[in-house]
Amino acid sequence: MKEITYLEAINEALFEEMEKDERVFVMGEDVAVGYGGGGVFGVTRGLADRFGKNRVIDTPLSEVAICGAAIGAALVGLRPVAEIMFADFLSIIMDQLVNNAAKMRWTLNGEWDVPIVYRAAYGAGIGAGFHHSQSFEAWVAGIPGLKVVMPSDPRDAKGLLKTAIRDNDPVIFLEHKLLYKRASGPVPKEEYTIPLGKGEIKRSGSDLTIIGTGAMVRLALDAAEELEKKGVSAEVLDPRTILPLDTELILESVKKTGRAVIVQESPVFGGFGGEIAAMLADRAIDYLDGPVKRVGSLFTPIPNWIEMEKFYLPSVEKILDAAGEVIRY
Amino acid sequence: MKLSHEDHKKMLYWMILGRRIEEKITLLFKEGRMRGHHHPGVGIEAVHVGTCYGLGKDDYIVPSHRGKLPELMMGVGLDYLLAGYYNRREGLGGGRVPTGSHMYGDMSKHVIPGSGIIGSLIPVATGAGLGIKLKKERGVVLAFFGDGGANRGDFHEGLNMAAAFKLPVVFVLQNNSYSISVSLRQSTGLTRLSKRAEGYGMPGVTVDGCRVLEVYEEAQKAIARARSGKGPTLLECMWHRWTGHSISDADVYRTDKERAEGEKRCPVGTFKKECIAKKTITKREYEEMERRAKEEIEEAVRYCEKECTDPDPADVLRGVYSQG
Numbered sequence: 281m282k283e284i285t286y287l288e289a290i291n292e293a294l295f296e297e298m299e300k301d302e303r304v305f306v307m308g309e310d311v312a313v314g315y316g317g318g319g320v321f322g323v324t325r326g327l328a329d330r331f332g333k334n335r336v337i338d339t340p341l342s343e344v345a346i347c348g349a350a351i352g353a354a355l356v357g358l359r360p361v362a363e364i365m366f367a368d369f370l371s372i373i374m375d376q377l378v379n380n381a382a383k384m385r386w387t388l389n390g391e392w393d394v395p396i397v398y399r400a401a402y403g404a405g406i407g408a409g410f411h412h413s414q415s416f417e418a419w420v421a422g423i424p425g426l427k428v429v430m431p432s433d434p435r436d437a438k439g440l441l442k443t444a445i446r447d448n449d450p451v452i453f454l455e456h457k458l459l460y461k462r463a464s465g466p467v468p469k470e471e472y473t474i475p476l477g478k479g480e481i482k483r484s485g486s487d488l489t490i491i492g493t494g495a496m497v498r499l500a501l502d503a504a505e506e507l508e509k510k511g512v513s514a515e516v517l518d519p520r521t522i523l524p525l526d527t528e529l530i531l532e533s534v535k536k537t538g539r540a541v542i543v544q545e546s547p548v549f550g551g552f553g554g555e556i557a558a559m560l561a562d563r564a565i566d567y568l569d570g571p572v573k574r575v576g577s578l579f580t581p582i583p584n585w586i587e588m589e590k591f592y593l594p595s596v597e598k599i600l601d602a603a604g605e606v607i608r609y
Numbered sequence: 610m611k612l613s614h615e616d617h618k619k620m621l622y623w624m625i626l627g628r629r630i631e632e633k634i635t636l637l638f639k640e641g642r643m644r645g646h647h648h649p650g651v652g653i654e655a656v657h658v659g660t661c662y663g664l665g666k667d668d669y670i671v672p673s674h675r676g677k678l679p680e681l682m683m684g685v686g687l688d689y690l691l692a693g694y695y696n697r698r699e700g701l702g703g704g705r706v707p708t709g710s711h712m713y714g715d716m717s718k719h720v721i722p723g724s725g726i727i728g729s730l731i732p733v734a735t736g737a738g739l740g741i742k743l744k745k746e747r748g749v750v751l752a753f754f755g756d757g758g759a760n761r762g763d764f765h766e767g768l769n770m771a772a773a774f775k776l777p778v779v780f781v782l783q784n785n786s787y788s789i790s791v792s793l794r795q796s797t798g799l800t801r802l803s804k805r806a807e808g809y810g811m812p813g814v815t816v817d818g819c820r821v822l823e824v825y826e827e828a829q830k831a832i833a834r835a836r837s838g839k840g841p842t843l844l845e846c847m848w849h850r851w852t853g854h855s856i857s858d859a860d861v862y863r864t865d866k867e868r869a870e871g872e873k874r875c876p877v878g879t880f881k882k883e884c885i886a887k888k889t890i891t892k893r894e895y896e897e898m899e900r901r902a903k904e905e906i907e908e909a910v911r912y913c914e915k916e917c918t919d920p921d922p923a924d925v926l927r928g929v930y931s932q933g
Contacts, residue, residue, distance in 0.1 A: 305743060334743060340773055345732045345766035352736020352750075355721055356669065358743060360736075375763075379726050380733060383712065389703040390928020392716045424929050448931035 284467050287460040289434035290323050290399075293441035294361065296471070298331050301359065304445055307337040308346055308363025308399075320365060321401060321460050347373035350396045351381050354450075359395045361445060366412045367402030367454055370420065381450040382425030393448035397441070403495055403545055404577075404593055405458040409584035415546040415577075417493075420452045421523040421555075427451040427476055428523040432497035434465045436520055439474030447476065456494040463498070477524035481533065485515035488603055489533045491556060492543035493518055496594060500543055503599035512607060522552050530556060531564055538569035539606045543594050548576035570609030573602040610663050610829065612822070614889045620662055620821055621884055621895075624654040624877045626902045627678040630687070633906050634694065638856050642914070643694055650676025651851040652819075655876035656783050657682070659824025660751055660844070664832075667748035669719040669741075671734040673755060673783065674727075684718045688909040697917035703927070704920040719748075727788075728758030731767035731780070738776030738841070749835045750778045757788030759802050768843065772809040775840035779831040782843060783818065785850040790862040806843035818846030819874040822883075849874055 284292070298304045306324055312333060316322025328336040339346050343364060350362040364370060370377070377398070384394045404413035421428045427449055431437035437455065444451040482497055483504050490500040497518045504514035517533050519526050534540045540560055542553035553574040560572050575594045583589050612620075631651045637643045650657075657678035661670065664683065672679045680690060685701065692700025693713060706712045706722075714722025721737060724730045734752030741748045758764060759782055771778045782802055786793040799805070806813025812834070816827045824846055831842035849871030853860035860868075884890045890898075 337739075337774075340766075340770055342732075342766040342770055344763055345735060345770040348729070348732025348763065348767065349736030349739050349770060352721070352733040352738070353740035353743070354736075355716060355733075356737050356740035356744070356748075358740045375726055375729055376732065379724060379729060384714075384722060385931065386928050387702060387706050387712045387722045388714055388716055388928075389701075389705075393931060427930075 281466040282469055283464055284434055285461055286434045286437050286455070286463040287321065287323055289438035289467055290441055290455060291325060293438045293445070294324065294327060295330065297442055297445040298327065298335060303357065303359045304361060305335040305337065305358060306361045306363065307339055307350065309339055309341055309365050311363050312336050312338045319363065321457065323399070323455070323460070324363065343369045343372040344376060347376035347398065348380065350398070351376065351384065351394065354394050354396045355384065355392065359445065361397045361399060364398055364400040367400035367416055368411050368414045370400060370416050370452075374419070377420065377426065377450070378423050382423045385449065386425060394450055395448045396450040397444045397453050398450065399453045399455060401457040402454045403456040403458055404582050404589060405495060407584045407586055407589060408457070410582040413582045415544070417454055417522055418546060418550060418552040421552055425450065426523060427521065428454065429476060429521045430454045430456070430493040431520060432456070432459070432482070432494050432518050433463055435467045436474060436480070436518075438467055439472050440476065440520060443473045443476055446473070451476070454494065458495045474520070476521045477526055479517055479519040479526035479529040481515060481529075482518050483514070483516040485513040485537065487512050487537055488514045488539040488541065488606060489517055489537045490514055490541045490543060490599065490603070491517045491519065491530060493520065493522060494545065496543040496545055499594060499596055499599060502596045503603065506596060506600055507603060512603070514603065527559055530559070534560055534564050535567040538567055540568070540572045541575060541599060541602045541606060542572065543575045543599055545594065546576060547579045548574050549579055551576050570606040573606050575599050575602050612825070616662070617884055617889045620658050621880055621890065622898050622902070623658045623662070623678060623682060624821065624880060625898050626681070626905065627654040627657060627676065628877050629902045629906055630677055633910070635852070635856055637910070646855055648675045648855045649852040650678070652785075652849050652871070652876065653783060654678065655821035655824055655880065656781065656818040656846040656848055659821045659846070660779070660781050660828040662825060663829070664751070666719070667746055669721060669737050669748060669750045671721045671730045671737070671750065671752045672713065672723040673753040673758070674723055674725070675755070675783070679751070679753060680713065680715070680720050683720050685715050685720060687905060688912045691909045692913045692917050695913040695917065696920070697913055698920040698924070699917045700913070703924060705924060728754050728761035728763045730754070731758065731761075731763045732770070734778055734780075735767045735771040735776060738771055738778040739774060741777055742774070747836060748777065749832050751781055752778060753781045753783060755788070756782065756784040756786060756793050756796070756802060759805070760788070760796055768809045768811070768841070771841040772811040775838060777835035777838070778841040779828065779835055780841060780843045782845040784845050784847050787850060787854070789854040789858065801845065803843055803845035811841050811843060813843040813845065815845040815847065818848035819876040819879060821876060821880050848876070
């Protein structure tokens with residue numbers, strides 16, 4: 281094992297997969313140099329030096345063209361990793377994603393691969409404001425044909441990205457920008473991958489299951505620590521990919537604990553937590569000892585003043601409040 | 610490529626076949642034998658034959674929703690294509706894709722599925738060109754769309770990137786001066802859309818899209834340019850749409866005079882007359898071509914209606930993902 285950051289983990293995955301398969305190439309805005317040495321955050325640092333400008337392609341500021349061009353390149357046999365600098369820009373490329381990328385395989389009678397990874401930095405917490413902080417995972421998770429990955433730590437980020445690049449379907453790979461340099465953790469030195477659609481118990485517990493992805497996992501773990509002090513044993517479950525979703529792991533955990541709190545960074549209404557809650561209502565109702573609670577952001581644009589952003593976002597306190605309600609029910 | 614009499618004959622046959630297919634499909638819809646959308650491509654034959662004639666196995670096309678000739682000329686079988694229209698299991702897409710040419714594709718023949726979202730495939734064509742360039746292959750991509758599609762943002766982003774990267778793409782703007790009912794005059798301040806090419810740093814040419822040899826000549830220049838690594842061209846082909854936008858469109862917004870003027874430019878009739886005048890073919894040979902086209906189409910219709918089978922409704926589940 282070695283200790284690296286979330287950003288370094290993603291960078292390593294790109295390096296290794298580009299080394300392994302010459303069909304893999306990276307394209308996007310500022311990916312060759314940027315102001316992070318490769319990308320605006322530095323995720324693609326060093327790739328252009330190693331693989332050259334033909335495989336690390338700086339594009340015009342044209343998200344629709346980036347998204348569409350990745351589809352065309354994939355159809356003629358390459359394996360593009362397209363960077364959408366901020367996940368907020370998924371709003372710009374929805375037509376290409378939804379109407380083209382997601383439907384190509386089906387339209388071609390299931391006979392042609394569409395291997396694309398769309399990497400995008402999402403999430404709030406750094407005061408980047410409402411055009412550079414949003415969480416749109418629920419939008420794309422509602423589209424048959426796409427896959428949606430939201431890693432919460434370096435090990436998962438690396439293993440899942442490697443799998444996403446080898447996958448033959450379009451994958452939306454959502455990287456939480458708050459985690460890039462703030463999250464570090466152990467990563468195996470040897471080659472490994474993590475399958476899409478397999479969640480992981482990040483902390484075992486018996487009284488309550490807290491479900492979250494991305495930056496919400498850290499909050500859930502911190503909340504679990506607090507609950508421990510009060511004598512409540514909380515399990516933290518990270519589905520890691522929301523499409524496909526590891527429903528079996530969620531059911532198994534909630535049937536064991538009898539209680540569920542779902543934490544998501546998007547506003548509660550219309551978010552992906554509703555899908556999990558509905559699934560639990562449908563398939564685990566007899567096991568529930570209290571209401572399924574959702575913790576999410578407020579139904580407002582994302583503010584950038586730090587105190588207001590904290591007020592807006594899910595927090596350990598908000599998770600504890602929700603957990604208390606479920607436990608006291 | 611210098612065209613021989615044999616080439617002219619082949620081109621004329623494609624044009625006749627294209628015309629008769631469009632007429633037949635329209636009839637099949639009116640008779641209730643087909644359902645869904647149909648956007649007749651009557652009048653567009655010279656654009657398609659002029660651009661696609663001579664494409665090789667390395668080349669790709671991104672079709673628009675109008676006309677079947679580009680797909681057929683890339684090698685998609687008429688029976689296979691038509692069976693798709695009929696929602697037959699044996700047809701293109703397994704009988705599941707929308708009728709009309711929305712999202713019809715066959716990658717084994719290098720036909721990238723078209724889109725029901727007008728102009729949306731322009732950036733995808735750019736990407737296919739990027740892929741070809743990165744793989745150092747010699748192919749060229751022909752992207753078909755109309756004057757309506759040229760007003761989408763996708764046109765701007767797709768052409769700009771293709772020019773910036775000098776990609777092997779020919780953007781074929783099939784201009785019939787109407788986006789359904791809204792005229793070009795009302796949609797843009799330009800009269801020649803090919804002028805937009807200059808803004809992207811690529812050549813832009815406007816040709817009479819009703820004259821197949823003119824289209825061919827300019828298309829060949831654009832294809833040669835793309836193949837030699839010099840980058841894309843915007844090829845605007847002016848043609849007249851003989852019908853409404855789709856079979857649901859009664860075409861109340863154009864005058865009889867306008868229609869009559871347009872139909873005087875009939876691409877099939879014009880080329881046929883030229884071929885007869887130049888003695889490339891005899892009148893009898895022309896009649897023989899008409900007979901062959903009819904036979905080919907009737908045989909495909911018979912195959913679809915008599916031999917093909919319905920897909921299983923549960924086929925909808927197949928192929929959403931690589932694993933399922």
